[in-house]
Amino acid sequence: MALLQISEPGKSTMPHEHRLAVGIDLGTTNSLIASVISGAVSILEQGNKERLLPSVVHYSSSNPLVGSEAKNLQIKDPTNTISSVKRLIGKNLSDIDTKFYSLDLKDDDGVIGIQTDQGIKNPVEVSSEILKKLKETAEKSLGNELYGAVITVPAYFDDAQRQATKDSAKLAGINVLRLINEPTAAAVAYGLDQNKEGNFVIFDLGGGTFDVSILNLSKGIFEVQATHGDANLGGDDYDQVVFEWLCKSNKINVTDSKIKQKLFALSREIKEALTDKDSIKINEIVNEKINIQCELSQHEFEEITKELTKKTISSTLHALRDAELSVSQIQGVVMVGGSTRMLCIQNAVKEFFKQPLLNNLNPDEVVALGAAQQANILAGNTNDNLLLLDVIPLSLGIETMGEIVERIIPRNSTLPVSLGQEFTTYKDGQTAMIVHVVQGERDLVKDCRSLAKFTLKGIPPLIAGVAKILVTFQVDADGLLSVSAKELSTGIQSKIEVKPSYGLSDEKIKQMLEDSFNLADEDKESRALSEAKTEALQLCEMVENAIKKDSNLLNKKELNLLQKNLIELRKLLDSSDRDNIERTTKLLNDNSQSFAAKRMDRSIHKALTGKSVGSLEI
């Protein structure tokens, strides 16, 4: 180890080896994993040399099958084979139309439960199986333990869907460096690849979702200007239209779910064939009664899917207006997602923007590639100066009298963002209240997505209208919401308890995690001790470095206190006294909070003056 360790304040505690960081595109149909290896980004191949891992999990024995093996059992055993779980994640049973699924879906304590031969599985568990498989792939092919991952989500994912995605990563034992939006990841792949500057549109049509984002790229900063989309529009909808056309033109009426599956697969093949053919003849004997013979031309395909294509263009227009930009101010249009291979989409987008499209990177892979580049940067493996400034895709609001939504954080606000809102009591002695948070652009609560009901407890009993409760809504860089509250008139702050009521509770996640490790009690204790020590060590190093660099921000008393805490905590690191370690860590943590704040102010000041006076700094 080096004798002298000097590092930038806060940015890294010590020089480190190359950390294995990956980008994961957790897709509706397929998932991919990529990593930067000796400076070049590439997709990591699965065991069978495939680059795409079908997002399918099969549960019939105790060890679930994931990927192609699971997909092969889809038709044979549809109820135990779960595909497109991304459409279910972070949702309630009432959000979805169960008749479109061949699965046995039920309500499982507020989240969706899927009945399989191995018991009820929830979407978080199913996703985590896919993630585990990807993690395995990475560790096998790179021969190292995974440090962390950037996982992509559709820009249009709401808070519950993001939270659930993060939970599945946790369950798979993956350290999530950041959740980033798929179109932003694609922009990184193109931007870094070609050193571009200006305004860019990312048009992302996947299997089940559509996103359009507008970004401004300048000197390594990617600032999202606006995003729009449709969480229920994708290539699958084009398949559906072809399916309906097939049934209609051959005068067939399908009720049997297996035949339906077959015809759906056929419809997809037809759609895919039309990406490089003018017309396709279909001649397929489905069974003794159904014999399909017909022809679909490119032109006719374009006609029957016209309404879907129009929806994507109208969303694009919307995003442009939100960004206050016109078509002539767009320097490039990036095409992402397998469904942008359809010629009707390419033609419509080309015509709208009146310029050629950027699609030289494989549209299936570009998201994972961008995510891997971002992961490499976040893990501190490179000095590339890149910063993503992303936005919240949907407005956050709260329910007020008459089931009207009051908007508190408007959509397209740059993350992280927070807003405080004051509430008061309406009854004498009231000690609790419920804050209902919704996400969406409509005025009525019933037209928005209900995110959470937070119960505020522990309000001091006062006369109605006297208590002033300041509720702060914070959305972090992952796009995740947290809520905190304090009572202003009496200064009682921390006692107010905020309890969210959606998705899986923290206890449930913890339970699932413990079940998956299957640890004995002493193992749990040694794990907890080692976690406490790691945290303590990290904090010690941070504070020591900070003192070395910026001790002049502290007065003598403050400095002495921190040094005393440090010595105490360093001593405890050799012991196995977890309670004491945790207590002293917290103490040091509390005592160095204001020091950390002062240092950050100083770094802002330095950055600004440093840049404006050139390199006069000594």
Added chain:
Amino acid sequence: MTQNYFEIFNVPMQFKIDLNRLQQSYRIIQAEIHPDKFVSASQIEKNESLKKSTEVNDAYQTLKNPIKRARYLIKINLNSEENNSTLPPSFLIQQMEWEEHLESISEQKSELEKFQLLIDGEYQKNLNSLESVCDKDKNWDIAMEMLNEIQFIDKLNSRIIQQINLVESK
């Protein structure tokens, strides 16, 4: 942070500001303190970065948007957030005329677009006057009155755009 928003970005405290410079300062600061720069840091630094980055975003959004910037400037100078000014009768009549016009053309896209251009022109014109009231006259009471008008025009503008989006998606 005891600095006001103008001080944070090192721009002069007035209505007319150099938006390019604002953006540049904003980006320099975020490149320093954004949570992405603290992914492997200690919890304490993570919290601090989240807090600061949020604050800087808020400050940036406030100064970037002319209406929010004016409101903030008036608040600093009047040292209060109270808004007692009422709209003058002449503006109320104008307001009603615009409302009626919007009603009558609500389904015609080309008329809506024409109207939107007109209102946008009004918006720009009023912003120019506001600039001189703030930066030359420094008459904050009049500025407040004008701001209320501009705010109405801005809301009308977004309603027209919303209507255009609606007609289009039909």
